[in-house]
Amino acid sequence: MKRSTLTEKLILYFLALGTASIVTIGLFSYFPARKALIERTYDHLTSIRLARQNRVESYFAERIREAAIIASSPAIQELFISNPPGQGYKTFPFSDNHFRNILSSGNFSGITMTDISGNIIFSRQSDTAFRMIPGLNRPRPSAQEFTHYISDYAVSDKGDLIPLSVVCPVTIHGKVAGILILPVRQTQIDKLLPPETPIGGLGYSGEVYLVGQDFIMRSQSRFISHSIMNTHVQTIPARNAFSRAQGRERAKDYRKVEVLSSYSRLSIPGLDWVILAEIDYQEAVSSINGIRNKIILFGIFTALAFFILTYVISSRITRPLVKLKEAVVDMGEGKLETALSVSSSDEIGELTEAFNLMANSLHEKDKALQSERMNRLRSSIDGQDKERQRLSRELHDGIGQSLIAIRLKLALLENGISEKNQQHFHTLTTLTDSLIDEVRAISNALMPPSLAEFGLKSAIQNLCNNISETHGLSVEITGDLPGKISGRKVKLYLFRIIQEALNNAAKHAEARRITISSSIIDDQLRLCIADDGKGFDPDSPCVSKGHGLINIKERAGLLNGEAQIISAPGSGTSVQIIIPLNKNL
Incomplete structure (x- = not known):
């Protein structure tokens, strides 16, 4: 398992803590803001829907009142007095002036009058209207109970759209003498819910539209042409509008697009319609999504800055600890002279001082x-x-x-x-x-008596001659030992070192040639006793049990020097001795 350093842990902990804080702040900032934006959008949709609802209901209420005034006009009264019920269809043409006076408001496109049985007494409409006069093909209450109402859209056998009509009773002397039917101009109805534009308060995807009880659209869609009586709106908001009267939903619209919807049921005599004000959910939350993206970007940059800052701080905290760890390792390896500088006055500084x-x-x-x-x-x-x-x-x-x-x-x-x-x-x-x-x-x-009588050089030469004669080896001395070596012990130690190295080479190395070289470099005496024997592995446990090499190293240590054994199987052996002259010789 990979070991984690204290620096890595501090960086990880601080970064996790900082990231969690940033994410928490971002979430607590984003979600309430999104909720508030959605609530404000709902309120905005509701206000627009109420405004359009009042406009539609007021418009049709005005048309009913206008129809009642027309029905009570002298010309219409005279027409029904002159044509009592049951006498069949008769033509009583109005003059153009009379017709223009009756329809002077411009809200109606024609006029049709029938008796209480539905027989046409007079009509001035288009050919389509003659084929299917609105209101005449639907059940109605008795003449005594008859009231004003709006006849819904209809579609002719040939697929033509029959417009809305105001159906009004004509009362003479307190009794219903006939029925007045006034088709409403479609252009006037289109003005109630004009096509939406980006500056109309509903952005690029919002719209307000009407739906009948058959769940077919009764107004022009912003996205689908010729949608009146053609576009089906089987949506959750539409169904809930007929059952709950009013409310708001987040659901999919007739285009299968997720929208925010505010809806209510209209109060128009004769019409069972609902009105819906909707806007695409993505457009509604686009501004908060921009804020969300800024929060994410800000969080990334903040996390990066936090990481850099955490790295710097954790490095400053752990650097003295790392140095302490390295110093402890060095101490375990025998480097007891290790000392650390105290760079702080906190607990780490106190720990450094104690160390x-x-x-x-x-x-x-x-x-x-x-x-x-x-x-x-x-x-x-x-x-x-x-x-x-x-x-x-x-x-x-x-x-x-x-x-x-x-x-x-x-x-x-x-x-x-x-x-x-x-x-x-x-x-x-x-x-x-x-x-x-x-x-x-x-x-x-x-x-050797020659050591005391003739000096180190002569004693070593005699030793080499004896080794050469006894074991039949070639022993060569190169370089000169220092002529003035003071101290009997120093001479004796150097002699014993060379004697031990020569004996090892002669007895164990199976060597044929031994070379003793000496030199003085930087006030240091350097001796090298090398042979061409079979060599050995210095790290072998068997070697560490021998006393010869240990004696060489110990005597070199007593002279404040050092001895190094260099060897490998088949490569001979080299004993290198370094003795400082200024301290010993």
Whole structure:
């Protein structure tokens, strides 16, 4: 599982918190604003619908009153008095002046009069009207109950539109003598609900229209031509208008487009109509959608700015912690001298100060432990060297001298030995000479006398000669060791380092050639003992158990230097020693 850093967590938390705040503010700003806009749109639609409703109802009420005045005019009264009911159809033409006087308002396109049985007494209309006179083909109450009403649109057998008509009783002496039918001009009706325009208060998609009880449109649609008595409006607002009288809905209109609708039922004698004022939902909320888009855009830019700010702040907060973590890792690797700068006076600054105090304390204790360790190591190595020196002296002065004395006595007895024992005597002297040489070699290995008498360079040269003679190796020395190396221990430590490296190469490396190179660079003595042997893996557990390489590193450390072992299987071995001259030599 991928590890998340503290910086990433802070950025994530702050960004989530900021984004949630922006989204919450945006939602609390957008939805109430949209609701208020929709409510205002409904109110606007309702006000327009009421205005158009009052206009339509007032218009038809005026036409009924106008028809009543015409029905009570002397000319109409005289016509019905002169033509009593039941005498059939007679032609009683009016003069043009009479006709113009009757229809002077311009609201009616013609006139038809019938008796109470529906027989035409007089008519002046178009041919279509003669074929289907409005109002005559519908059931009516008895003459005594007959009142004024508006006859609805109708469609002739040939598909022609029969206009609205005002149907009015003609009363003479308190009795209904006939019926007056006045078709309303369509142009006058169209003026009640004129075609909507963008500046008419309903934008580009709003309209006000009328629907009959058969759910067919009774006015001209803004979007469909010739919609009167042709366009079906089976919509939820239309159905609810007939059942609830008035209300408002968000639903789909006759075009299957989602709209906001305000509706009510009209109060017109003879007509069961509803009026609807509608506007497309998308246009109604377009302004708030623009605000929504601005809120989203503002939220994106705010989130981006918040992210940058959060990144900067979190980086400033976590940078000291990251440095503390790195310092702790360095301390775990042994770098106890680590110290951090205190850049703040808060809890992190206090933590940094506490870390510095702890690091300094550990460093001081580590220095004390290292010093104690070095002292112990130096004492141990010096003790070993003293013991070697003692053993070397014992071998040289004790066993070595005794062996020499034995050899001298054997030499005195040489002339008195019989010829028969000459061979045994010769073997004995040879073994004694060999034993003397071996004791001398061991004594020199334990403490070479040339080191104290002739110096480091001569001791190393003798050591190389002995290794070359003993193991048959080619040992080459390049470069010059410093001529003036003060300190018996320093010389002894350098000698032991080179002695250990040569012995390892001779005994374990299976080498044929060994090269010792030395140089002084930047006040540092650099030694390199390299062989062409089989090499080894320095990281192998078996290597770490050996004491030879450890002794080399420990003695180099006692000289404030360092030793590096470079090797690989099949590539030989190189022991590189660096000793600072200014501190040790």
